[in-house]
Amino acid sequence: MRELSVKTESKILLLILDGLGGLPMDPSGPTELEAADAPSFDALAARSDLGLSLPVAAGVSPGSGPGHLALFGYNPLRHVVGRGVLSALGVGFDLGENDLAARLNFATLDESGKISDRRAGRIPSEKGTQLVELLNENVALDGVETFVTHEKEYRAVAVFRGEGLSDSLADSDPQRVGLEPLPVKPTDHSPEAERSAALANAFVDQANEILRDQHPANTVLMRGFGMHPALPSFEEIYELDAAAIASYPMYKGLARLAGMELLKEGEGIAGEFETLRENWDHHDFFFLHVKPTDAAGEDGDFGRKAAVIEEVDAQIPDLLDLGPDALAVTGDHATPAKLKSHSWHGVPFLLSSPYTLPTAESFGERACAGGSLGAFPAEEIMGLLMGHALKLNRYGA
Amino acid sequence: MRELSVKTESKILLLILDGLGGLPMDPSGPTELEAADAPSFDALAARSDLGLSLPVAAGVSPGSGPGHLALFGYNPLRHVVGRGVLSALGVGFDLGENDLAARLNFATLDESGKISDRRAGRIPSEKGTQLVELLNENVALDGVETFVTHEKEYRAVAVFRGEGLSDSLADSDPQRVGLEPLPVKPTDHSPEAERSAALANAFVDQANEILRDQHPANTVLMRGFGMHPALPSFEEIYELDAAAIASYPMYKGLARLAGMELLKEGEGIAGEFETLRENWDHHDFFFLHVKPTDAAGEDGDFGRKAAVIEEVDAQIPDLLDLGPDALAVTGDHATPAKLKSHSWHGVPFLLSSPYTLPTAESFGERACAGGSLGAFPAEEIMGLLMGHALKLNRYGA
Numbered sequence: 001m002r003e004l005s006v007k008t009e010s011k012i013l014l015l016i017l018d019g020l021g022g023l024p025m026d027p028s029g030p031t032e033l034e035a036a037d038a039p040s041f042d043a044l045a046a047r048s049d050l051g052l053s054l055p056v057a058a059g060v061s062p063g064s065g066p067g068h069l070a071l072f073g074y075n076p077l078r079h080v081v082g083r084g085v086l087s088a089l090g091v092g093f094d095l096g097e098n099d100l101a102a103r104l105n106f107a108t109l110d111e112s113g114k115i116s117d118r119r120a121g122r123i124p125s126e127k128g129t130q131l132v133e134l135l136n137e138n139v140a141l142d143g144v145e146t147f148v149t150h151e152k153e154y155r156a157v158a159v160f161r162g163e164g165l166s167d168s169l170a171d172s173d174p175q176r177v178g179l180e181p182l183p184v185k186p187t188d189h190s191p192e193a194e195r196s197a198a199l200a201n202a203f204v205d206q207a208n209e210i211l212r213d214q215h216p217a218n219t220v221l222m223r224g225f226g227m228h229p230a231l232p233s234f235e236e237i238y239e240l241d242a243a244a245i246a247s248y249p250m251y252k253g254l255a256r257l258a259g260m261e262l263l264k265e266g267e268g269i270a271g272e273f274e275t276l277r278e279n280w281d282h283h284d285f286f287f288l289h290v291k292p293t294d295a296a297g298e299d300g301d302f303g304r305k306a307a308v309i310e311e312v313d314a315q316i317p318d319l320l321d322l323g324p325d326a327l328a329v330t331g332d333h334a335t336p337a338k339l340k341s342h343s344w345h346g347v348p349f350l351l352s353s354p355y356t357l358p359t360a361e362s363f364g365e366r367a368c369a370g371g372s373l374g375a376f377p378a379e380e381i382m383g384l385l386m387g388h389a390l391k392l393n394r395y396g397a
Numbered sequence: 398m399r400e401l402s403v404k405t406e407s408k409i410l411l412l413i414l415d416g417l418g419g420l421p422m423d424p425s426g427p428t429e430l431e432a433a434d435a436p437s438f439d440a441l442a443a444r445s446d447l448g449l450s451l452p453v454a455a456g457v458s459p460g461s462g463p464g465h466l467a468l469f470g471y472n473p474l475r476h477v478v479g480r481g482v483l484s485a486l487g488v489g490f491d492l493g494e495n496d497l498a499a500r501l502n503f504a505t506l507d508e509s510g511k512i513s514d515r516r517a518g519r520i521p522s523e524k525g526t527q528l529v530e531l532l533n534e535n536v537a538l539d540g541v542e543t544f545v546t547h548e549k550e551y552r553a554v555a556v557f558r559g560e561g562l563s564d565s566l567a568d569s570d571p572q573r574v575g576l577e578p579l580p581v582k583p584t585d586h587s588p589e590a591e592r593s594a595a596l597a598n599a600f601v602d603q604a605n606e607i608l609r610d611q612h613p614a615n616t617v618l619m620r621g622f623g624m625h626p627a628l629p630s631f632e633e634i635y636e637l638d639a640a641a642i643a644s645y646p647m648y649k650g651l652a653r654l655a656g657m658e659l660l661k662e663g664e665g666i667a668g669e670f671e672t673l674r675e676n677w678d679h680h681d682f683f684f685l686h687v688k689p690t691d692a693a694g695e696d697g698d699f700g701r702k703a704a705v706i707e708e709v710d711a712q713i714p715d716l717l718d719l720g721p722d723a724l725a726v727t728g729d730h731a732t733p734a735k736l737k738s739h740s741w742h743g744v745p746f747l748l749s750s751p752y753t754l755p756t757a758e759s760f761g762e763r764a765c766a767g768g769s770l771g772a773f774p775a776e777e778i779m780g781l782l783m784g785h786a787l788k789l790n791r792y793g794a
Contacts, residue, residue, distance in 0.1 A: 027444035027755045052769065056792055058777030059784025060401065063793035076793070083794035224794065339752060342791055344784040346769060365754050365769065375448075375771035 001073070001383065001392075002232075007239045010325035010389040012285045013276075014381070016071065017312060018064070018251075019294030021334025021347035022365065025302060032293075032302055032337060033348055034364035036309040040316035041329070041350070045363035049356045051373025052346025052365070053381060055333045061342040067332030068254040072287075073382030074231055081257065082167055082226015087157045089256045090249025091149045095228050100165040100196055103224045104148065104156040105173065106131060106217035107181075109208075115177050119154045120217035131217055132156050138210045141199050151249065158222065160199055166192035171223035172204060181221060200225075233259025234285060238386060243279060245272050246289035255287055269308075273315040280322050294342075297335030305337055326353045326388035328381060329363070346375050353388035398470070398780065398789075399629075404636045407722035407786040409682045410673075411778070413468065414709060415461070415648075416691030418731025418744035419762065422699060429690075429699055429734060430745055431761035433706040437713035438726070438747070442760035446753045448770025449743025449762070450778060452730045458739040464729030465651040469684075470635075470779030471628055478654065479564055479623015484554045486653045487646025488546045492625050497562040497593055500621045501545065501553040502570065503528060503614035504578075506605075512574050516551045517614035528614055529553050535607045538596050548646065555619065557596055563589035568620035569601060578618060597622070630656025631682060635783060640676060642669050643686035652684055666705075670712040677719050691739075694732030702734055723750045723785040725778060726760070743772050750785035 022032035033041075055062040055070050056077065065086055066076035084101035095101060106128065108117035123131075132150040139146050144162035151157055168188040172181050184200035186193035200222055207220045234242040236259070244255030245265050252262050261283070266274045269290055276288055290312055296305035319327075329352075334345040348368040360367035369375070373384075386392045419429035426432075452459040452467050453474065462483055463473035481498035492498060503525065505514035520528075529547040536543050541559035548554055565585040569578050581597035583590035597619055604617045631639040633656070641652030642660050649659050658680070663671045666687055673685055687709055693702035716724075726749075731742040745765040757764035766772070770781075783789045 023752055023754055027753065031754070052771070057780055058773070059780030059782070059789055061784065061789065061791045063791050066793035080793070086794060336752070343752065344781075344789075345752075345754065366756055369754070369756055369769040369771070370767050375769070375773065 001237050001386070004392045004395060005238045005386060006391055006393055008389070008391050010284070010391060011280070012240070012385045012389050013319070013324040013327045014071065014285075014287045014385065015290075015327065015329045016287065017290045017293040017309065017329070017331050019297045019333060019335025019342065020331025021336065021343070021345050022297065022305065023334070023336035023338045023345065025338055031365045032297070032305040033309055034362075034366065035302070036306040036313070038309055038313035038363065040313045041309070041363040042361065044316060044329070044352050045350050045358070045367060046361045047356060047358050048350040048352040049373050050359055050368045050371025051349045052368050052375040053330050053349040053378040054346055054375055055378045059344045061344045062333045063342065064250055064332060065254065068251065070378035071330075071332055071381055072254070072258045073237070073379060075379055079229050079231060081229050083224030084157065085226035085228060086250050086253045087151060087224070088149070088159055089253025090251075091151050091157055092252070092262075093147065093149050093157065093159060095159065096161065097228045097230050098161060098163060098165065100160045100167055100225065100227055102158050102200070102222045102226070104158045105221040105223070106154040106156070107219050107221050108216040109219045113180055115174065115179060115181060115221075117216060118173065118177060118221065123154050123217050125150070125153050127217065128153055128156065131211065131214060134210055135207055139203060139206050141202055144199060146203065154217065158203065160196070164192050165196045165227065166190055167196070167225045167227045168193040169197055169200060169225040171221075172200070173221035173223045181219065184222060229257065231257050235259055238285070238382065238391070240285040241283045242285040242287065243283040244287045244289070245275050246287070247272065248289070248291050251289040251291070260287060269311050270315065273319060277318070277322065293331070294335045297337050298340055300337050300340040302337035325390070326351065326385045328385055330381070347378070349373065349381070351384055351388060355388055398634050398783070401789045401792060402635045402783060403788055403790055405786070405788050407681070407788060408677070409637070409782045409786050410716070410721040410724045411468065411682070411684045411782065412687075412724065412726045413684065414687045414690040414706065414726070414728050416694045416730060416732025416739065417728025418733065418740070418742050419694065419702065420731070420733035420735045420742065422735055428762045429694070429702040430706055431763065432699070433703040433710065435706055435710035435760065437710045438706075438760040439758065441713060441726070441749050442747055442755070442764060443758045444753060444755050445747045445749040446770050447756055447765045447768025448746045449765050449772040450727050450746040450775040451743055451772055452775045456741045458741045459730045460739065461647055461729060462651065465648065467775035468727075468729055468778055469651070469655045470776060472776055476626050476628060478626050480621025481554065482623035482625060483647045483650045484548055484621070485546070485556055486650025487648075488548050488554055489649070490544065490546050490554060490556060492556065493558065494625045494627050495558060495560060495562065497557045497564055497622060497624055499555050499597070499619045499623070501555045502618040502620070503551040503553070504616050504618050505613040506616045511577050512571065512618075514613060515570065515574060515618065520551050520614050522547070522550050524614065525550055525553065528608065528611060531607055532604055536600060536603050538599055541596060543600065551614065555600065557593070561589050562593045562624065563587055564593070564622045564624045565590040566594055566597060566622040568618075569597070570618035570620045578616065581619060626654065628654050632656055635682070635779065635788070637682040638680050639682040639684065640680040641684045641686070642672050643684070644669065645686070645688050648686040648688070657684060666708050667712065670716060674715070674719065690728070691732045694734050695737055697734050697737040699734035722787075723748065723782045725782055727778070744775070746770065746778070748781055748785060752785055
């Protein structure tokens with residue numbers, strides 16, 4: 001890709017409806033997407049290449065991290081991104097390549113030193129912000145800088161910055177109440193992991209001291225240690241000036257890993273599309289992420305998931321007025337209401353450009369199963385978009 | 398898979414109709430499966446994911462070994478299993494990781510030392526058993542133990558047990574009558590291969606002496622040298638307690654390579670399904686192998702192959718009463734009656750679970766070609782089954 005990509009005027013849009021893929025509740029019934037009254041998606045499908053995109057591996061349900069890495073063209077098995085890294089990027093922390101990040105939960109220790117609440121009574125965000133400030137003012141570790149950033153309610157992110165760190169560390173969160181927090185242990189025998197474990201444990205000790213009188217938030221649990229994966233950026237691989245519109249921290253974080261600029265999104269789905277229109281002239285690649293499809297699927301709410309799809313459908317005419325040269329609509333994985341969770345199923349995929357081979361009159365899982373792209377790895381989506389936008393040179397003479 | 402697999406109560410059944418895939422005799426006609434009157438398979442297809450499974454590589458017709466390795470989730474190009482190994486496992490020999498196995502044919506040498514019959518007049522099994530005993534009592538090789546096990550009629554298996562052996566050896570069987578047997582030659586220059594060749598030739602020399610008066614079975618031909626491939630077991634990879642029901646030695650052998658327990662099968666196809674029912678409570682994975690589809694295809698008997706499919710179809714209602722959580726029906730390869738041999742074509746594949754996207758009302762090659770799974774590597778079947786049985790954790794955050 002790096003060798004073939006060329007800078008052109010054409011514009012690409014990758015529209016992700018999180019967890020778009022669905023299943024029929026009964027074998028003969030429609031999926032969420034098939035049930036949705038989505039005339040604009042259907043009209044688009046009738047001039048698009050269709051297929052089912054496969055996020056990670058057969059039978060494997062991906063988390064949002066691997067799901068998005070694949071959408072962005074990175075092999076999700078080769079590139080592993082720790083949860084702490086996603087959280088750090090999501091809150092806008094400028095994570096460097098030497099930084100070690102971990103998720104932090106404020107939690108409650110009882111008098112015997114056991115965890116009585118892993119979420120500190122779900123303290124409000126204002127309280128969380130104050131506690132984060134307290135930690136930032138008072139924690140001091142040998143040889144590394146420490147940054148704590150508030151995420152939401154009882155959740156925060158800790159970053160250690162310094163040479164010679166490692167993310168080969170196990171969580172301190174025992175995942176159950178009534179147990180003592182675990183000391184952070186290295187998961188390999190490298191000196192970097194030993195040192196990083198010692199730093200993490202010193203951090204927890206100091207936090208316990210600082211938070212002593214802050215019941216119910218009188219301790220922190222650390223989990224999801226991770227270091228920046230140092231992915232090559234969209235600029236480097238595709239010569240794209242890429243921008244991202246997403247309302248949730250994790251998806252902003254994923255976009256930043258690929259070197260995308262984060263655009264300040266408006267309110268709700270309509271607001272995200274408004275942001276797209278406002279910024280259309282300033283970038284040649286846009287990633288627009290819609291979250292509520294996934295949330296509805298996780299809730300098992302077939303009707304609400306279809307309604308979110310309809311809400312996005314209503315934005316499509318204005319979107320097409322912008323004139324994207326290549327437009328893909330898909331999800332990072334399936335979240336069938338029937339399963340109430342992420343799943344391994346193929347995700348409906350549509351690619352609209354002047355150079356397509358349409359095969360159906362509607363956008364849905366079954367129409368996509370019979371499409372010209374067949375079932376294909378999601379990792380190939382970026383190549384398809386680049387090709388359809390005429391941004392790739394011929395390979396070979 | 399190893400990291401994601403979890404032990405649950407759910408049960409998986411992999412039902413293999415050997416050589417299931419077929420072709421129309423005329424382009425507009427039906428395949429064997431399409432022609433079969435198989436109402437239970439059709440009803441199952443209407444609530445299943447469909448696809449065409451591809452055993453090894455485009456255009457490549459697999460033997461039973463690679464075909465089954467792929468079904469069991471092992472890459473059939475990376476893991477090579479010698480025919481001798483399959484035979485040894487098939488007769489129930491407890492092959493160890495240092496053991497070198499080869500197939501043995503009793504054959505006839507004429508007075509000039511040339512082979513006049515490669516199958517020794519197809520001696521009956523009783524005679525074969527006696528000759529194997531003679532060899533076991535009288536062969537003695539330096540530095541290795543030797544085990545000869547009778548297979549059927551003129552066929553047996555020889556195993557050399559000892560350190561430092563190699564299967565880089567060419568057959569002694571010249572594959573034609575009227576020629577002298579070949580000395581076993583090493584196919585690389587390793588000391589292990591040189592030593593193993595010398596042992597094999599010493600074995601043939603001793604056998605010639607021992608069998609001198611046993612005309613027509615007065616020599617042995619050695620072929621298909623192989624060593625145990627040391628595959629990780631189903632228990633290790635998938636945390637499955639797997640059992641196999643197969644009536645032919647080779648398929649038992651293949652199942653043993655994957656660490657499956659062999660269940661004593663009843664008579665014929667109905668007997669195999671009876672064995673399944675009897676053992677249903679004792680395992681969480683079952684491989685049930687039906688052979689006669691392949692045999693009919695090899696004979697070019699389109700009608701008989703369809704009739705075997707109908708015979709299996711009649712077992713499906715009782716099978717479904719067991720309530721498998723994930724059920725796959727497919728073949729290890731195609732054996733179209735039109736070709737009278739194994740072929741490279743995609744094999745009809747059906748996966749039934751509560752979490753499917755049905756796309757057709759019948760089970761057949763063309764219905765499968767339009768299915769939601771598309772054409773996909775057979776190596777992915779185990780992942781799909783594990784996913785549909787909800788036995789895989791999510792990958793990544």
